[in-house]
Amino acid sequence: MVVGPGDDAGIFRYGNTLLVETVDVITPIVDDPYTFGAICTANSVSDVYAMGGTPLTALAILGFPSCDFGAPVIKKLLKGCIDKLEEAGACLIGGHSIEDSEFKFGLAVTGVVDKKGVLTVAGASPGDVLILTKPLGTGILTSAAKRGKVQKGVLNKVIASMLQLNKTASKVAVRSGARAATDVTGFGLLGHGLNIAKSSKTDLVIFYDKIPVMDGVKKFASLGMVPKGAERNLEFCNKDITYLKNLAREEILILSDPQTSGGLLIALPPKGLKVFARTAKREQMPYWIIGEAVKGKGKIIIK
Amino acid sequence: MVVGPGDDAGIFRYGNTLLVETVDVITPIVDDPYTFGAICTANSVSDVYAMGGTPLTALAILGFPSCDFGAPVIKKLLKGCIDKLEEAGACLIGGHSIEDSEFKFGLAVTGVVDKKGVLTVAGASPGDVLILTKPLGTGILTSAAKRGKVQKGVLNKVIASMLQLNKTASKVAVRSGARAATDVTGFGLLGHGLNIAKSSKTDLVIFYDKIPVMDGVKKFASLGMVPKGAERNLEFCNKDITYLKNLAREEILILSDPQTSGGLLIALPPKGLKVFARTAKREQMPYWIIGEAVKGKGKIIIK
Numbered sequence: 001m002v003v004g005p006g007d008d009a010g011i012f013r014y015g016n017t018l019l020v021e022t023v024d025v026i027t028p029i030v031d032d033p034y035t036f037g038a039i040c041t042a043n044s045v046s047d048v049y050a051m052g053g054t055p056l057t058a059l060a061i062l063g064f065p066s067c068d069f070g071a072p073v074i075k076k077l078l079k080g081c082i083d084k085l086e087e088a089g090a091c092l093i094g095g096h097s098i099e100d101s102e103f104k105f106g107l108a109v110t111g112v113v114d115k116k117g118v119l120t121v122a123g124a125s126p127g128d129v130l131i132l133t134k135p136l137g138t139g140i141l142t143s144a145a146k147r148g149k150v151q152k153g154v155l156n157k158v159i160a161s162m163l164q165l166n167k168t169a170s171k172v173a174v175r176s177g178a179r180a181a182t183d184v185t186g187f188g189l190l191g192h193g194l195n196i197a198k199s200s201k202t203d204l205v206i207f208y209d210k211i212p213v214m215d216g217v218k219k220f221a222s223l224g225m226v227p228k229g230a231e232r233n234l235e236f237c238n239k240d241i242t243y244l245k246n247l248a249r250e251e252i253l254i255l256s257d258p259q260t261s262g263g264l265l266i267a268l269p270p271k272g273l274k275v276f277a278r279t280a281k282r283e284q285m286p287y288w289i290i291g292e293a294v295k296g297k298g299k300i301i302i303k
Numbered sequence: 304m305v306v307g308p309g310d311d312a313g314i315f316r317y318g319n320t321l322l323v324e325t326v327d328v329i330t331p332i333v334d335d336p337y338t339f340g341a342i343c344t345a346n347s348v349s350d351v352y353a354m355g356g357t358p359l360t361a362l363a364i365l366g367f368p369s370c371d372f373g374a375p376v377i378k379k380l381l382k383g384c385i386d387k388l389e390e391a392g393a394c395l396i397g398g399h400s401i402e403d404s405e406f407k408f409g410l411a412v413t414g415v416v417d418k419k420g421v422l423t424v425a426g427a428s429p430g431d432v433l434i435l436t437k438p439l440g441t442g443i444l445t446s447a448a449k450r451g452k453v454q455k456g457v458l459n460k461v462i463a464s465m466l467q468l469n470k471t472a473s474k475v476a477v478r479s480g481a482r483a484a485t486d487v488t489g490f491g492l493l494g495h496g497l498n499i500a501k502s503s504k505t506d507l508v509i510f511y512d513k514i515p516v517m518d519g520v521k522k523f524a525s526l527g528m529v530p531k532g533a534e535r536n537l538e539f540c541n542k543d544i545t546y547l548k549n550l551a552r553e554e555i556l557i558l559s560d561p562q563t564s565g566g567l568l569i570a571l572p573p574k575g576l577k578v579f580a581r582t583a584k585r586e587q588m589p590y591w592i593i594g595e596a597v598k599g600k601g602k603i604i605i606k
Contacts, residue, residue: 009397010360010396012413014320015320019360019413021360021362021396021397021411025401056315056317056322057313061326093313093314094326095326096326100405100407101405102403102404104401108362110322110413112317
């Protein structure tokens with residue numbers, strides 16, 4: 001097991017315990033403070049799940065303009081955080097607040113991981129099946145929502161997806177023998193996919209039509225309503241992407257859309273697929289097989 | 304052992320291990336990024352020392368306006384952080400950066416603590432001697448320095464004090480049988496002293512003339528050059544302070560001056576004083592006996 005700079009969390013051995021630790025801070029993506037606290041928490045603990053670990057504790061990091069937001073907002077935010085941590089089996093044991101011009105919230109999370117079940121970005125091998133556990137589009141949809149363009153039903157689905165912990169996805173991945181995973185967050189599917197590809201020294205073939213996308217995302221993308229982060233991500237990744245399918249720029253930008261509390265991207269040896277399918281079914285966990293790892297040097301090929 | 308809301312760090316039991324965790328984020332108080340990184344690190348790990356613990360790992364939290372600061376500044380900052388962590392015996396295993404309008408840096412730190420050596424704010428008893436391990440004045444002096452009012456020699460001494468880890472102070476306190484400590488930081492000596500007083504349900508008697516103060520502090524305070532934080536802290540604390548000595552407001556404000564990487568305030572049973580003195584001497588650690596805990600309900604009496 002080697003944990004490298006591209007991994008979702010750091011690992012530290014203390015005695016027989018492997019501590020897995022991560023920190024994440026984000027700006028609000030929904031208006032309701034309780035929901036934002038819960039999404040932020042799901043997003044932060046996700047890095048521990050992406051390493052195959054179990055979160056134990058969290059510390060809150062809060063930046064806010066105290067003139068604009070009072071105690072009731074902070075209380076709701078923390079309630080959302082604590083409830084979601086409870087769902088994850090972890091607890092909030094401290095935190096720090098700082099006066100800030102813009103609202104920010106995040107968590108430093110400590111978990112533990114079993115040596116045999118560590119998932120890293122360097123663990124993929126040619127032949128592995130690529131599995132994604134949440135559809136893409138949280139960046140595009142939450143940006144559109146800020147402009148009041150998203151129907152309530154659609155927005156509720158995005159929020160439900162962001163609130164979903166990657167706890168089950170992590171458990172299913174470890175049980176079925178996966179060695180590589182990452183959570184799809186700020187760098188989009190392409191950025192995090194390339195992270196696996198480069199660290200594992202393989203290429204990843206991704207079948208565009210197999211990629212799950214949230215309702216409304218294609219419409220907003222086709223209207224050019226994509227966050228700047230998606231453009232920046234694509235600019236950064238594009239030299240390492242080979243397109244074997246004819247795609248419009250707005251179709252590609254969906255793949256670089258920055259996700260908040262996105263799903264796990266798992267590279268699974270094919271012999272683990274049966275166990276994966278069975279366990280996922282039992283846990284009622286949706287998943288999508290979107291491609292495979294092939295021999296290569298760290299690129300993504302889109303078919 | 305009870306760890307409460309006023310303690311410097313949270314404690315979580317995992318198997319036979321007591322994890323001690325804390326997070327702190329601050330804005331720059333010196334111009335040089337290496338020095339700021341190192342001070343910020345000494346300040347963050349201090350909360351683990353204040354609990355009697357040993358830091359193991361740290362996660363960096365960085366907010367910065369990427370247009371104004373480039374990679375060289377961040378590299379120097381992180382080098383200062385990593386060097387100071389090495390001195391503390393801990394290592395940086397991850398972090399998170401976020402675009403911000405103002406520079407901010409901090410660490411989430413995880414350490415371990417021996418059950419028998421936990422220092423809490425609730426552990427003081429009447430009769431305990433109050434010991435402070437660094438002189439006061441970092442807030443007043445760094446504010447004055449920002450206005451170019453502080454001589455280089457004086458400023459260098461403040462910086463040296465902030466760079467000093469509370470590692471030895473923590474070790475000496477635990478070895479000599481202390482049960483209560485806190486580090487003097489943002490709420491000043493009065494704020495953190497009241498934290499011990501209220502949590503321990505004792506009063507603290509502090510002898511004003513015994514309090515160590517950095518060079519230049521009294522001068523700047525008498526000129527009214529005190530940071531707003533000192534005024535806010537005093538306003539918050541004042542109802543719980545009894546003055547048996549005639550002091551000017553600017554003399555009092557030194558006691559509420561917010562400290563960065565301040566010393567430990569230790570409540571030590573008198574029978575531990577010999578060991579404390581002997582160990583401190585061997586470790587070449589300065590300290591000042593500034594008062595004592597007496598029966599009471601959580602107030603500070605200044606004599």
